[in-house]
Amino acid sequence: MATFLRPGERKPSAFGVSFDSDRDGEAALPMPAVPNQGLQHQRQKLPVSKHRTEILYLVEHHQTTIIVGETGSGKTTQVPQYLVEAGWAQGGRMVACTQPRRVAAMTVATRVAEEMGTHLGQQVGYSIRFEDVCTPGVTHIKYCTDGVLLRDMLADPLLSAYSVIMVDEAHERSLATDVLLGLLKKVQRRRPDLRVIIASATLEAEKLASFFDASTVRGRKAGPVPGTVSKASALLSVEGRTHPVQVHYLEQPTSDYVQTAVQAAVNLHEEDMPGDILIFLTGQEECDRCTNLLEEEARRLRRRQGALRLMPMPLYAGLPAAQQLQVFQPPPRGYRKVVAATNIAETSVTLEGVVYVIDSCFSKQKVYNPLTGLESLLVAPISRANAQQRAGRAGRVRPGHCLRLCTEETYERELRAATVPEMQRSELAGTVLQLKALGIDNIMAFDWLAAPPSETMVRALELLHALGALDGDARLTKPVGQQMAELPLDPRLGKCLLQAAASGCSAEVVTIVAMLSVQSIWAGAHGEKKALNAAKMRFAVGEGDLISYLNVWKAWEDSGRSRKWSHTNFINHRTMLRAADIRNQLCSHLRRVSLPLASCDGDVTTVQKALAAGLFTNAAQLSDTIYESLDPAYTGTNMYRLVRGAAGQQVKLRIHLGSVLWSCKPQWVLFYQVQQNSSGWYEMQDLVAVQPEWLTECAAWEAAIAAAEAAARCEAQPVTGLGLRLEPRLCAVQHL
DNA sequence: GAGCACTGC
Structure with missing residues (x-):
C-alpha cells in the first residue's frame, strides 16, 4: 500500500521504496468533495498523468525536482493537485505555484478550482498584486506571480507557510524567476523539508539542474537510498501535446522584413488554405505599418471572386482595450485574420486559429550599459529558443507552418541558442535593494543563477548608497532603506x-x-x-x-x-x-x-x-x-x-x-x-x-560626488572576461 | 528631429 509522507514525517518504510502502482496510489488519496467527472476524465488524458507516481516519488525523495514539460503537458494544473492529494498540504502548509504573469496565475487557479470542484479562493486560490483570493487555513494550492512570492518573503523569509514551491515557466528566465530560484536554493539549506519543483521547457533545464546540485539524477532508478531525502536534484521529462510545425526559411536575406512579411502573408493567403496568420514584429510602429500595407493588399485582392478576404489587425500592449479585444474574436465568415503582433503574442496571449506564423526573428530587448547607467530598448535578433516558441504558436489547433524571414544559414549561425537572462541585461538597483532587505549582505557573493556583470552590481550599490538606502558599509539603512524596500x-x-x-x-x-x-x-x-x-x-x-x-x-x-x-x-x-x-x-x-x-x-x-x-x-x-x-x-x-x-x-x-x-x-x-x-x-x-x-541640496548627492572624487585616486580594477575596466570612482562604496 | 518589447511588486 502506497503511503506518501509529508515533510517532517520521514519514516523509512520496510520495503524501501514507498510506492507500488498508480492504482494503489490513487486509492489511498483523499479525493475532492465534489469532483467534476468530465473534468476528471480529461485530467487523466493529459500527458503528465502518466508520470504522476514518478513525480510524487521524486518530490518525496529530492529537495529539488526539475520537470521538463512542453506545451500542453498539463504540468501547471496537475502537479499541484497531485501534491495535495499526496498529503503535502496537510498540517496547514500550502503548495505554491508561481507564474511570471498575472493572467496566468488567475486563469490556472480558476481552472484547477473547477477541476477540484471547489470555489476559487477556498482550497485553490491565487495571489497577484491588488488581488489576494486565498483563505488562510483553507487554501491548499496557491497560484501566484513570482513577484508576489518575493514580496511575501520580506515578511516570511523562510517561506514557512509552504511545503512545496513550484516555479513554473522557469525557462523564461525573468528577473523575478532568477532571483526567486537563487533565494530558494538558500532557503533549502535552512529548511531541508521544503521541496522545490522547477518547471521548464527544454533548453534551460540542465542548467537549472546543475545550479541546484551538481550530482543530478535522472528518473527513479538512480534515486537515493530509500527513506532519505537527496540534495541532488532530479530531472524528469514529460512530453507535450502540440501539432508539428513545418519551418521554412528565406532563400535570400531581406533588408525590409515588414515588406517581406506582407508579401509572404499575401502569398500564403493566395494559396487558399484555411487558417489565420500571425506575424511577429518588434514594435508598435512596425505593426501599424504592416497592417497598413496589408490593408492595401486586401483592397487589391478583394476583386477576386470566391476567395477568403484578408482581415489585417495589429496587436501590441499599448493598443486601446476595444481594439485589443477585436483581435481575439473569431473572424467573420469568409475572412482570414492576419495579426501583426509584438512579443505579446509569444507568451502573454494566445490567438486561437493560427496556422501560419511569419517571424521577423527580431524583437526589442532590454539592454543595460553599466558604464553610462542607461537602460534602453534595442532591436536585436531573437534566440533560437524564442524562435521555437514563436513557431509553436502555429501548431495549437492543427499542423502548421512557420516562415522565418532570414536564411537558414543566418538562423543557425547568428541566432544564439538561448536569450541572455534578463538578470544580465537589467539595471539592478531594485533587485539589490530587495535582496538587502531579505538579509543577503554580500550581494557580490550571492549565488546567482546567472551572475550579472560586476559593474552592474556595483552601479546598483552606488545608486542605493546615493539614495540613502545603504550606508557606507552597504548595509540597509533604517528607516529610509527599509521603507524604500517595502x-x-x-x-x-x-x-x-x-x-x-x-x-x-x-x-x-x-x-x-x-x-x-x-x-x-x-x-x-x-x-x-x-x-x-x-x-x-x-x-x-x-x-x-x-x-x-x-x-x-x-x-x-x-x-x-x-x-x-x-x-x-x-x-x-x-x-x-x-x-x-x-x-x-x-x-x-x-x-x-x-x-x-x-x-x-x-x-x-x-x-x-x-x-x-x-x-x-x-x-x-x-x-x-x-x-x-x-x-x-x-x-x-x-x-x-x-x-x-x-x-x-x-x-x-x-x-x-x-x-x-x-x-x-x-x-x-x-x-x-x-x-x-x-x-x-x-x-x-x-x-x-x-x-x-x-541637486547639490541633496546631501546624498554631495556624498556621491565626494566618494567619486576620493575614489578617482584609486587604481582602476580590471574586470575579468568583459575587457572592461571598473570605473575608479565606484570602489568607494564597495566594501562587501 | 517624429514615437514607447514584455512582464512584475
Whole structure:
C-alpha cells in the first residue's frame, strides 16, 4: 500500500521504496468533495498523468525536482493537485505555484478550482498584486506571480507557510524567476523539508539542474537510498501535446522584413488554405505599418471572386482595450485574420486559429550599459529558443507552418541558442535593494543563477548608497532603506515619495510616481499624431512632463474618471485605472509606516525638489547644438550632457520629441527614462526641469560626488572576461 | 528631429 509522507514525517518504510502502482496510489488519496467527472476524465488524458507516481516519488525523495514539460503537458494544473492529494498540504502548509504573469496565475487557479470542484479562493486560490483570493487555513494550492512570492518573503523569509514551491515557466528566465530560484536554493539549506519543483521547457533545464546540485539524477532508478531525502536534484521529462510545425526559411536575406512579411502573408493567403496568420514584429510602429500595407493588399485582392478576404489587425500592449479585444474574436465568415503582433503574442496571449506564423526573428530587448547607467530598448535578433516558441504558436489547433524571414544559414549561425537572462541585461538597483532587505549582505557573493556583470552590481550599490538606502558599509539603512524596500516602486521613485512625505507634498508625488509606474498613458491611435500632441499640450507646463502628469490626473479625477473623457483626450483609460490602483496601494503603504499624505497646494517647487531627491542621478545639462544635416531649414539638435557620466562615457543625449519640454530646452533637466533610437541618440523621456542648486541640496548627492572624487585616486580594477575596466570612482562604496 | 518589447511588486 502506497503511503506518501509529508515533510517532517520521514519514516523509512520496510520495503524501501514507498510506492507500488498508480492504482494503489490513487486509492489511498483523499479525493475532492465534489469532483467534476468530465473534468476528471480529461485530467487523466493529459500527458503528465502518466508520470504522476514518478513525480510524487521524486518530490518525496529530492529537495529539488526539475520537470521538463512542453506545451500542453498539463504540468501547471496537475502537479499541484497531485501534491495535495499526496498529503503535502496537510498540517496547514500550502503548495505554491508561481507564474511570471498575472493572467496566468488567475486563469490556472480558476481552472484547477473547477477541476477540484471547489470555489476559487477556498482550497485553490491565487495571489497577484491588488488581488489576494486565498483563505488562510483553507487554501491548499496557491497560484501566484513570482513577484508576489518575493514580496511575501520580506515578511516570511523562510517561506514557512509552504511545503512545496513550484516555479513554473522557469525557462523564461525573468528577473523575478532568477532571483526567486537563487533565494530558494538558500532557503533549502535552512529548511531541508521544503521541496522545490522547477518547471521548464527544454533548453534551460540542465542548467537549472546543475545550479541546484551538481550530482543530478535522472528518473527513479538512480534515486537515493530509500527513506532519505537527496540534495541532488532530479530531472524528469514529460512530453507535450502540440501539432508539428513545418519551418521554412528565406532563400535570400531581406533588408525590409515588414515588406517581406506582407508579401509572404499575401502569398500564403493566395494559396487558399484555411487558417489565420500571425506575424511577429518588434514594435508598435512596425505593426501599424504592416497592417497598413496589408490593408492595401486586401483592397487589391478583394476583386477576386470566391476567395477568403484578408482581415489585417495589429496587436501590441499599448493598443486601446476595444481594439485589443477585436483581435481575439473569431473572424467573420469568409475572412482570414492576419495579426501583426509584438512579443505579446509569444507568451502573454494566445490567438486561437493560427496556422501560419511569419517571424521577423527580431524583437526589442532590454539592454543595460553599466558604464553610462542607461537602460534602453534595442532591436536585436531573437534566440533560437524564442524562435521555437514563436513557431509553436502555429501548431495549437492543427499542423502548421512557420516562415522565418532570414536564411537558414543566418538562423543557425547568428541566432544564439538561448536569450541572455534578463538578470544580465537589467539595471539592478531594485533587485539589490530587495535582496538587502531579505538579509543577503554580500550581494557580490550571492549565488546567482546567472551572475550579472560586476559593474552592474556595483552601479546598483552606488545608486542605493546615493539614495540613502545603504550606508557606507552597504548595509540597509533604517528607516529610509527599509521603507524604500517595502514600497512596490523603483528605488528612485521610492526615494521621491519618501522625500515628498518629509517635505509635505506626498499627495502630489504619489500621483506622479504611480503614473510613472505604468506604461504610457497616451493612447496613440495611428494617424492621429497631431491631435494627440494637441491633447498633450493642453496639460503641459514648463516644469516638465512629471508636473504635467499632475494636470492630467486632476482633470481625469474631475471628469469622474470618465472613459469618454479619456477617449477625447487621447488617454488610455485602462492605464489610468491601473495608475489609480497603484496610487491607492502606495497610499496604504504610507499609512502603514505612518508617513503623512499631505498636499503642498500648488507649490510646484517643493514637488520638483522632492523629485530631484530621487532622480538626481539622471541629471542632464544643455551643452551643444549639433548640426548634422545639410538642410538649411535644419536648426540643429540640442545635445545634453549626462552629469553623472565620466568624461569618456558621454552619449548623444537629447530630449525626446514626445516630451513637453522638447521645445523649451531648459538648462538643467532630470529624466526618468531614456529611449535609444535607431540613429544612436539616447532620448530622454519623462522630464522635470530643475535648478542646479537643488541637486547639490541633496546631501546624498554631495556624498556621491565626494566618494567619486576620493575614489578617482584609486587604481582602476580590471574586470575579468568583459575587457572592461571598473570605473575608479565606484570602489568607494564597495566594501562587501 | 517624429514615437514607447514584455512582464512584475
